Amino acid sequence: MSTDQQYPLASEPSAAGVQLNHTAVYASDRHLSAEFLAAVLGLRVGAPFGPFLPVDLGNGVTLDFYEKSDEPIQSQHYAFLVPEERFDPVVARLEALGVTYYADPAHTEPGRINRLFGGRGVYFDDPDGHNMEVMTRPYARP
Numbered sequence: 001m002s003t004d005q006q007y008p009l010a011s012e013p014s015a016a017g018v019q020l021n022h023t024a025v026y027a028s029d030r031h032l033s034a035e036f037l038a039a040v041l042g043l044r045v046g047a048p049f050g051p052f053l054p055v056d057l058g059n060g061v062t063l064d065f066y067e068k069s070d071e072p073i074q075s076q077h078y079a080f081l082v083p084e085e086r087f088d089p090v091v092a093r094l095e096a097l098g099v100t101y102y103a104d105p106a107h108t109e110p111g112r113i114n115r116l117f118g119g120r121g122v123y124f125d126d127p128d129g130h131n132m133e134v135m136t137r138p139y140a141r142p
């Protein structure tokens with residue numbers, strides 16, 4: 001497919017009714033990774049669904065942890081928006097687990113949080129090196 005190909009657009013493009021429902025999160029050990037994220041965020045790991053181990057989020061999105069053993073796990077970025085009152089417990093659980101957190105996505109400011117967009121945020125790696133972000137304010141996008 002050429003990069004200059006045009007796609008036919010709907011007559012009136014709209015995001016209404018279109019929601020992310022689930023996505024697979026690749027892991028070398030789905031139990032380890034799902035339980036790690038659930039522990040950090042204060043969530044529960046759901047019952048296995050075939051090869052997937054689900055962690056349900058508060059907005060109806062399911063992260064399906066899926067073991068990928070045929071090639072190295074490619075690091076992805078996942079950002080979680082949490083209410084203000086859940087932020088300090090997240091940081092406390094990271095500290096209790098001995099997980100280094102950072103103020104920035106490049107992980108150059110260890111042990112610090114950021115205050116982007118008038119909120120608070122941290123970055124940390126999951127067991128396979130996925131770059132996780134927890135923040136209390138969504139990005140102010142143009």
Ligand SMILES: [Fe+2]
Binds near residue numbers: 077079133
């Ligand atoms: Fe992000």
